[in-house]
Amino acid sequence: MLKAIQNLGSPTTITTATTVGFVAYFYRLKPPHATKTSAFVSNSTSPQSLLSFYSPRTRPTKPLLFLTRKTRSLEPVRAHSTRPxxxxxxxxxxxxxxxxxxxxxxxxxxxxxxxxxxxxHDIPDGEEKTRAICTVCGKIMYQNPKMVVGCLIEHDNKVLLCKRNIQPSYGLWTLPAGYLEIGESAAEGAIRETWEEAHAEVEIVSPFAHLDIPLIGQTYIIFLAKLKKPHFSPGPESLECQLFSLDDIPFDSLAFSSMVVTLKLYIEDVKAGSQKFHYGTINKRPGSSPSDTHAYTLDHHLQS
Amino acid sequence: MLKAIQNLGSPTTITTATTVGFVAYFYRLKPPHATKTSAFVSNSTSPQSLLSFYSPRTRPTKPLLFLTRKTRSLEPVRAHSTRPxxxxxxxxxxxxxxxxxxxxxxxxxxxxxxxxxxxxHDIPDGEEKTRAICTVCGKIMYQNPKMVVGCLIEHDNKVLLCKRNIQPSYGLWTLPAGYLEIGESAAEGAIRETWEEAHAEVEIVSPFAHLDIPLIGQTYIIFLAKLKKPHFSPGPESLECQLFSLDDIPFDSLAFSSMVVTLKLYIEDVKAGSQKFHYGTINKRPGSSPSDTHAYTLDHHLQS
Incomplete structure (x- = not known):
C-alpha cells in the first residue's frame, strides 16, 4: 500500500498539478546533459519558455541538469495513495x-x-537549492524522492493484478505495490506489499524495472516474482485479485501510468523472448488529462 | 555529494551503531519470506535471540518480513555525508x-x-508501525529510505574514482555519488553528482546496480557511464580524481562498502565478458569494525 501523500513544490506559474489520482499535469524540462531519450509512447515537447526557470544560482560552468527549488516549484501534486x-x-x-x-x-x-x-527558506551556505532551515537550531530539513516497490507476479503465463478498494483510482487495476519502509530492502518491501494487497506469498525472481517520476518525487522499483503457493485473495485495500493473460490485461482500467509502462515493457520482453531490466523516466504529456494513464512519455529508457 | 545525515531508530538493546563513517555495527534479521540469499563475500548469522524482536502487533497470518519500529530501533547511525x-x-x-x-x-x-x-509516537489506526503523529493537526510524519545515485565511469578500460575531501571517509576513494534530489531522475542525479565531484560530463550507458542498505535507510543506484569529453578534475568535495585500471583499484582505501560491492561486481562482469544489472542487499557482518568496508554480506543478490 502507498501510505503517504507526496507533493512537490509550492504554487508557481509553471504548471498546475491536479489532485485527482496519481497522474498530474506537468511540464518536464529536458536537461542539456540528460541521456538520450527513447520515447516509449510519444514525445512531449517542453515549452522553450520554461528554460528561463533554470536557476540563476547554478554555477555557470555546471551542467544545468534540473531546476532548483528556488526557481521551479509546482502546485501540490497528489501522488499515489492507497489510503483515503x-x-x-x-x-x-x-x-x-x-x-x-x-x-x-x-x-x-x-x-x-x-x-x-x-x-x-533559503539557500544554505555551500548549497544551491532552497531548503527549509530552522531559525532556532539551524538544522536543515532535507527532502528526497521516495521509492514505491512492487511485484509483477507471473503464474501460468498470466500476471496478478489487484482492483483497488481505496482512493485514488478506486476500482482500477494495479500491480501490488507501495512505499518502501525504512528498515526493509526493496525486495522485502515488494513481498510485504504483495501480501498486504493480494495475500499472496511470493518469491522474487529478478529485478525488472526502475521507473522515475521526478515531478512527483517517486521512483517505482518493480520485481518479477512467482507465487510460492497458488493462493491469493484480496487484502483490505483490494476489491479483488485476478490473474490476467497478457492479451486480457485491462490497459484501459489500470490505476497508474507506472503500471501501464511496466506491463507494456513486460509484454514486449515476453514477445521478444528476452527478459531485461528496464530503467526509464515517466513524464506526463503536457496538457493531457490527469486521469489519462496513457498520456505519458517514457524518457531515457535504458535496458540491461 | 551526500547532503543529509540519515539515522535510524532510537536507542535500543538490539544493536549499537557507531557514528564513525558510513558503516555501522548492526544485526540484520533475515525475514522468513525473503528471497534466497547469495552471499557475495561471506554469510552473517543473525542471532536467534533477535527473533523475539518481531513485532507482536504484526498480524499473525502475515509474513513477518521485517521488524516494526515499535520493536526494533537502533542507535543513531551516521550515514554518508559529503559535508562536514x-x-x-x-x-x-x-x-x-x-x-x-x-x-x-x-x-x-x-x-x-x-x-x-x-x-x-503511536501506531495509527489501520497501520502496524509506530509513527510520529501530530497531537494538534493529526498529521502523520512518514519517513522513507533515501536513494544515493552515482556513476561508474568507464574510460580506456579504467574507472574514475574520487578521493574524498570531506568527512566521513576523508582521503578515501569513491565513485561519484550522492543523494537524489526531488525533481530529478536517478540518471540526472548521477550526472549531477559526477559533475559536482569530478567536474566530468558523462553520458549514462546503462543501469548497473541497485544496492539496498536497509538498516541505514539507503539505496544505492549506480549507472555505468562514459565521459562525453576526456576531461575531469576534482570538485570542491574531492582531493583528486583518477582513472584506475581494474587491477589497480584501491580496494583497501575505498570509502564505503557500497563502493566495494559495486566495483567487485563490475570486475566480475568484465572478466565474464557479460554486463549485467545487479540487485542486492548489503548487510554489515555483526561484530565487525565499522571502518572495515569489507565486513559485509551481499544478500539477495539477483541479476538481470
Missing part, C-alpha cells in the same frame, strides 16, 4: 482533494521537526 | 560525532513540520 486522505493525513476528512499537508517542497515545511522552531 | 557536520545540520559544530539531528526514526520527530504541534 482521511487516513493519510491522520484527520477525519475523506475529501479527495486533501493533499497539501505532506508536500515535498521545502517551502512547505514551516517548523523544525526536531526542536519545533520556525523555519526560513 | 557543521554544514549538514546547519550549526557551526564540526564534530564528527554529531549525528542525531536528522534521525530517520519516527521516535525522533518531536514536532509537526506543518503546524509546529508536538507529536506523539
Amino acid at each position: 486522505e482521511s487516513r493519510m493525513d491522520g484527520t477525519s476528512s475523506s475529501s479527495s482533494s486533501v493533499a497539501a499537508q505532506s508536500s515535498g517542497s521545502a517551502r512547505k515545511i514551516n517548523f523544525c521537526q526536531w526542536c519545533g522552531g520556525q523555519t526560513k | 557536520e557543521s554544514r549538514m545540520d546547519g550549526t557551526s559544530s564540526s564534530s564528527s560525532s554529531v549525528a542525531a539531528q536528522s534521525s530517520g526514526s519516527a521516535r525522533k520527530i518531536n514536532f509537526c513540520q506543518w503546524c509546529g504541534g508536538q507529536t506523539k
Whole structure:
C-alpha cells in the first residue's frame, strides 16, 4: 500500500498539478546533459519558455541538469495513495482533494521537526537549492524522492493484478505495490506489499524495472516474482485479485501510468523472448488529462 | 555529494551503531519470506535471540518480513555525508560525532513540520508501525529510505574514482555519488553528482546496480557511464580524481562498502565478458569494525 501523500513544490506559474489520482499535469524540462531519450509512447515537447526557470544560482560552468527549488516549484501534486486522505493525513476528512499537508517542497515545511522552531527558506551556505532551515537550531530539513516497490507476479503465463478498494483510482487495476519502509530492502518491501494487497506469498525472481517520476518525487522499483503457493485473495485495500493473460490485461482500467509502462515493457520482453531490466523516466504529456494513464512519455529508457 | 545525515531508530538493546563513517555495527534479521540469499563475500548469522524482536502487533497470518519500529530501533547511525557536520545540520559544530539531528526514526520527530504541534509516537489506526503523529493537526510524519545515485565511469578500460575531501571517509576513494534530489531522475542525479565531484560530463550507458542498505535507510543506484569529453578534475568535495585500471583499484582505501560491492561486481562482469544489472542487499557482518568496508554480506543478490 502507498501510505503517504507526496507533493512537490509550492504554487508557481509553471504548471498546475491536479489532485485527482496519481497522474498530474506537468511540464518536464529536458536537461542539456540528460541521456538520450527513447520515447516509449510519444514525445512531449517542453515549452522553450520554461528554460528561463533554470536557476540563476547554478554555477555557470555546471551542467544545468534540473531546476532548483528556488526557481521551479509546482502546485501540490497528489501522488499515489492507497489510503483515503482521511487516513493519510491522520484527520477525519475523506475529501479527495486533501493533499497539501505532506508536500515535498521545502517551502512547505514551516517548523523544525526536531526542536519545533520556525523555519526560513533559503539557500544554505555551500548549497544551491532552497531548503527549509530552522531559525532556532539551524538544522536543515532535507527532502528526497521516495521509492514505491512492487511485484509483477507471473503464474501460468498470466500476471496478478489487484482492483483497488481505496482512493485514488478506486476500482482500477494495479500491480501490488507501495512505499518502501525504512528498515526493509526493496525486495522485502515488494513481498510485504504483495501480501498486504493480494495475500499472496511470493518469491522474487529478478529485478525488472526502475521507473522515475521526478515531478512527483517517486521512483517505482518493480520485481518479477512467482507465487510460492497458488493462493491469493484480496487484502483490505483490494476489491479483488485476478490473474490476467497478457492479451486480457485491462490497459484501459489500470490505476497508474507506472503500471501501464511496466506491463507494456513486460509484454514486449515476453514477445521478444528476452527478459531485461528496464530503467526509464515517466513524464506526463503536457496538457493531457490527469486521469489519462496513457498520456505519458517514457524518457531515457535504458535496458540491461 | 551526500547532503543529509540519515539515522535510524532510537536507542535500543538490539544493536549499537557507531557514528564513525558510513558503516555501522548492526544485526540484520533475515525475514522468513525473503528471497534466497547469495552471499557475495561471506554469510552473517543473525542471532536467534533477535527473533523475539518481531513485532507482536504484526498480524499473525502475515509474513513477518521485517521488524516494526515499535520493536526494533537502533542507535543513531551516521550515514554518508559529503559535508562536514557543521554544514549538514546547519550549526557551526564540526564534530564528527554529531549525528542525531536528522534521525530517520519516527521516535525522533518531536514536532509537526506543518503546524509546529508536538507529536506523539503511536501506531495509527489501520497501520502496524509506530509513527510520529501530530497531537494538534493529526498529521502523520512518514519517513522513507533515501536513494544515493552515482556513476561508474568507464574510460580506456579504467574507472574514475574520487578521493574524498570531506568527512566521513576523508582521503578515501569513491565513485561519484550522492543523494537524489526531488525533481530529478536517478540518471540526472548521477550526472549531477559526477559533475559536482569530478567536474566530468558523462553520458549514462546503462543501469548497473541497485544496492539496498536497509538498516541505514539507503539505496544505492549506480549507472555505468562514459565521459562525453576526456576531461575531469576534482570538485570542491574531492582531493583528486583518477582513472584506475581494474587491477589497480584501491580496494583497501575505498570509502564505503557500497563502493566495494559495486566495483567487485563490475570486475566480475568484465572478466565474464557479460554486463549485467545487479540487485542486492548489503548487510554489515555483526561484530565487525565499522571502518572495515569489507565486513559485509551481499544478500539477495539477483541479476538481470
